[in-house]
Amino acid sequence: MPGKDGYDLVVVANRLPVDFSVGPAGDLAWQRSPGGLVTALEPVMRAAQGAWVGWSGAPDLAHEPFDAEGMRLVPVTLSADEIERYYEGFSNDTLWPLYHDVIAPPTYHRQWWDAYRRVNQRFADAAAEQAAQDATVWVHDYQLQLVPRMLRDLRPDLRIGFFDHIPFPPVELFGQLPWRRQIVDGLLGADVIGFQRNGDAANFVRAVRRLTDYATRGPVITMPDAEGRPGRHVRAQAFPISIDSRRFDELARTPEVQNRAKEIRADLGNPETVYLGVDRLDYTKGIRHRIKSYGELLEDGRLDVTRATFVQVASPSRENVGAYQDLREHVEILVGRVNGEFGELGHSAIHYLHHSYPPEEMAALYLAADVMLVTALRDGMNLVAKEYVAARSDERGVLVLSEFTGAADELSPGPLLVNPHDIDGMKDIIVAAASMDPKEQRRRMRRLRRKIMTDDVAKWSESFLSVLSAVQPQVSAEPRSVEASGTLADSLRAFAAQPAGRRRRRNARPSVAWLVASDFDGTLSQLVDDPKASRMTPAARAAADRIAALADELPVRLALVSGRDLHDLAEVTEAPPGTFLVGSHGAETGRATDDGIQSVPLQLSPAQHTQLDALIAGFEAAAADREGVWVQTKPGAAVVHTRLAGADDAAAVTVAADEVAANLGLQPMHGKDVVEVSVVSTSKGEALRQLRDVVADETGAQTVRIFYSGDDTTDEHAFAALEAGDLAVKIGTGDTLAQHRLPDADTLAVVLERIADELTPS
Numbered sequence: 001m002p003g004k005d006g007y008d009l010v011v012v013a014n015r016l017p018v019d020f021s022v023g024p025a026g027d028l029a030w031q032r033s034p035g036g037l038v039t040a041l042e043p044v045m046r047a048a049q050g051a052w053v054g055w056s057g058a059p060d061l062a063h064e065p066f067d068a069e070g071m072r073l074v075p076v077t078l079s080a081d082e083i084e085r086y087y088e089g090f091s092n093d094t095l096w097p098l099y100h101d102v103i104a105p106p107t108y109h110r111q112w113w114d115a116y117r118r119v120n121q122r123f124a125d126a127a128a129e130q131a132a133q134d135a136t137v138w139v140h141d142y143q144l145q146l147v148p149r150m151l152r153d154l155r156p157d158l159r160i161g162f163f164d165h166i167p168f169p170p171v172e173l174f175g176q177l178p179w180r181r182q183i184v185d186g187l188l189g190a191d192v193i194g195f196q197r198n199g200d201a202a203n204f205v206r207a208v209r210r211l212t213d214y215a216t217r218g219p220v221i222t223m224p225d226a227e228g229r230p231g232r233h234v235r236a237q238a239f240p241i242s243i244d245s246r247r248f249d250e251l252a253r254t255p256e257v258q259n260r261a262k263e264i265r266a267d268l269g270n271p272e273t274v275y276l277g278v279d280r281l282d283y284t285k286g287i288r289h290r291i292k293s294y295g296e297l298l299e300d301g302r303l304d305v306t307r308a309t310f311v312q313v314a315s316p317s318r319e320n321v322g323a324y325q326d327l328r329e330h331v332e333i334l335v336g337r338v339n340g341e342f343g344e345l346g347h348s349a350i351h352y353l354h355h356s357y358p359p360e361e362m363a364a365l366y367l368a369a370d371v372m373l374v375t376a377l378r379d380g381m382n383l384v385a386k387e388y389v390a391a392r393s394d395e396r397g398v399l400v401l402s403e404f405t406g407a408a409d410e411l412s413p414g415p416l417l418v419n420p421h422d423i424d425g426m427k428d429i430i431v432a433a434a435s436m437d438p439k440e441q442r443r444r445m446r447r448l449r450r451k452i453m454t455d456d457v458a459k460w461s462e463s464f465l466s467v468l469s470a471v472q473p474q475v476s477a478e479p480r481s482v483e484a485s486g487t488l489a490d491s492l493r494a495f496a497a498q499p500a501g502r503r504r505r506r507n508a509r510p511s512v513a514w515l516v517a518s519d520f521d522g523t524l525s526q527l528v529d530d531p532k533a534s535r536m537t538p539a540a541r542a543a544a545d546r547i548a549a550l551a552d553e554l555p556v557r558l559a560l561v562s563g564r565d566l567h568d569l570a571e572v573t574e575a576p577p578g579t580f581l582v583g584s585h586g587a588e589t590g591r592a593t594d595d596g597i598q599s600v601p602l603q604l605s606p607a608q609h610t611q612l613d614a615l616i617a618g619f620e621a622a623a624a625d626r627e628g629v630w631v632q633t634k635p636g637a638a639v640v641h642t643r644l645a646g647a648d649d650a651a652a653v654t655v656a657a658d659e660v661a662a663n664l665g666l667q668p669m670h671g672k673d674v675v676e677v678s679v680v681s682t683s684k685g686e687a688l689r690q691l692r693d694v695v696a697d698e699t700g701a702q703t704v705r706i707f708y709s710g711d712d713t714t715d716e717h718a719f720a721a722l723e724a725g726d727l728a729v730k731i732g733t734g735d736t737l738a739q740h741r742l743p744d745a746d747t748l749a750v751v752l753e754r755i756a757d758e759l760t761p762s
């Protein structure tokens with residue numbers, strides 16, 4: 001239902017999330033279309049008052065806005081001529097090839113550009129009409145890059161986000177576009193511009209630098225205001241999209257799908273190896289390169305048509321665009337040639353299916369396939385790769401993945417990476433994939449599934465919307481933002497507020513000082529398999545550096561608080577000088593200096609030494625012969641890590657570690673896939689209490705306000721040590737004492753930047 005003046009969340013995308021059909025009596029019917037974007041946004045759309053503005057997919061189809069699937073659907077009408085120029089022309093014959101590394105030559109037509117502008121304006125008008133005061137509008141993809149600017153001109157009160165689902169090209173290619181400056185300005189109408197990969201965001205920021213004279217700092221672009229002074233900030237950042245992993249996983253576990261998978265294998269003659277390709281029939285997908293490699297392998301005798309078969313699903317797409325018609329012809333000639341030459345009665349080399357299938361059939365195909373071939377020449381993300389992984393709860397199957405997909409950036413290591421232009425290299429990998437040892441398959445699939453089952457599409461939309469909601473609205477009576485985020489903005493303001501009363505004189509003692517403290521792993525960094533490889537995300541790094549730099553002028557200090565030992569913490573965080581460092585959950589403290597750390601080494605009593613030795617020996621015995629379990633030792637503690645182990649091994653070793661601790665009279669600490677036992681009794685909370693005193697002494701302040709963020713159960717001790725006036729933010733899911741929650745490191749970085757903004761005197 002709309003609010004009194006419109007909808008609080010408006011999604012604008014080229015297509016509506018439903019397909020229309022004309023009934024026998026000329027009446028219009030619609031069915032939900034199964035796209036990932038709808039699934040992702042449905043819960044947020046239901047919770048906020050959501051409207052979706054989009055095209056129906058058919059020419060001249062005018063329809064009044066209507067309610068369906070818990071949201072308002074607002075159809076935008078396109079004439080046949082506009083479909084030709086805006087959709088088939090400028091979107092899919094100019095921008096699509098240009099943004100995909102000019103695999104096909106882009107066509108530049110001025111009439112197409114005119115239609116693109118006109119249609120973008122129509123989408124912007126429709127969105128402006130639906131949006132409530134101060135609403136959030138989320139615009140999607142390359143078809144609508146002018147909408148953010150047009151919308152801001154119409155409605156400066158809105159928060160505007162844009163997400164680019166396809167690659168953003170290097171400026172050397174983007175620069176070909178006669179309307180490159182207009183596109184950049186169109187996008188910069190948004191507050192947050194999301195991309196699939198860091199590389200895409202970086203390409204965009206480079207294009208801004210090259211084509212405009214706006215100032216950029218890391219991911220932030222500063223737009224000039226009407227007087228040419230620094231005005232609003234635009235953030236360009238990666239938010240890799242995902243799928244509804246749980247739904248796919250569940251679907252693939254149903255008996256119907258499992259039986260259908262067996263049936264498919266039987267229909268194919270139960271070969272030893274089933275290779276599978278699933279793509280929209282698009283020249284970016286590398287379908288020809290794949291078929292060429294496969295044909296050569298048959299020709300070389302390295303594959304045998306009676307023992308291996310290749311199923312290629314190529315769903316029809318953009319059939320009025322010349323390049324797509326040419327592609328279809330080439331692919332079909334190639335398939336015919338390979339089948340004619342190498343097929344035998346009862347044994348096709350390639351099963352080519354020019355259809356789309358419902359998710360149930362796709363899940364069965366994924367289960368039936370030993371090797372999934374994703375060999376795109378360029379792809380923003382590639383969700384087929386993710387669906388394959390989500391379907392394989394049996395931990396079998398091999399994913400061959402092109403280096404030129406967003407998914408490769410995100411999922412490696414795990415897939416077998418290929419360069420699809422290197423036909424010989426690809427042939428070797430196609431053969432190697434089929435003979436991969438089941439144990440190795442399981443190891444890789446587990447790693448892939450761990451990533452995909454947690455980073456799903458709900459998390460994607462949540463991260464994007466929370467970064468967007470942290471943006472300061474431009475012109476606004478009162479923030480009426482999405483969900484609870486408004487309250488976080490209020491808490492930040494209260495936390496950073498200067499105490500009322502006289503202005504502070506120079507050199508006078510401050511009445512308030514601030515300690516911005518945070519956990520590191522999973523909070524300022526993403527969790528990675530190799531703990532040594534963990535680093536702050538670039539956005540978190542920029543925010544931390546800014547806060548540390550405030551210490552020169554203001555009573556503001558930064559602290560990093562971690563379970564890692566102190567030296568390890570200093571090394572991985574590369575903390576700015578002056579940062580307080582708390583290691584081993586509070587057992588070690590120090591301070592970063594220009595050339596290392598200053599700390600008092602941890603002193604253990606002889607009894608503690610003996611305890612520690614017994615602890616380490618006990619842990620090592622418990623971990624022995626369990627795959628993926630390892631023991632780490634620290635100056636005052638021992639840790640068992642189970643991040644890479646199977647569920648059974650992890651459970652067994654956790655029980656054993658608890659027993660070892662109990663026998664020594666020590667208290668185990670349970671974190672994410674770790675059990676840690678310290679011979680020094682302390683906690684992150686205890687460390688924060690001490691730091692509060694240290695900061696008060698150093699700054700002379702009467703009160704120290706603490707901000708603390710953390711993602712793990714051990715951070716709850718820190719939250720528990722906070723007092724009135726402090727601020728606590730939990731990262732990720734799970735029970736917490738913190739007042740606020742954010743999804744990940746990059747969102748936290750936005751909040752830290754806001755703290756720096758608020759604390760910086762204007």
Ligand code: G6P
Nearest residue numbers: 014015092141142165166317318
């Ligand atoms: C890509 C684009 C989408 C588009 C989809 C299907 O994934 O990023 O915006 O909707 O292809 O293409 P179509 O032209 O049929 O909408």
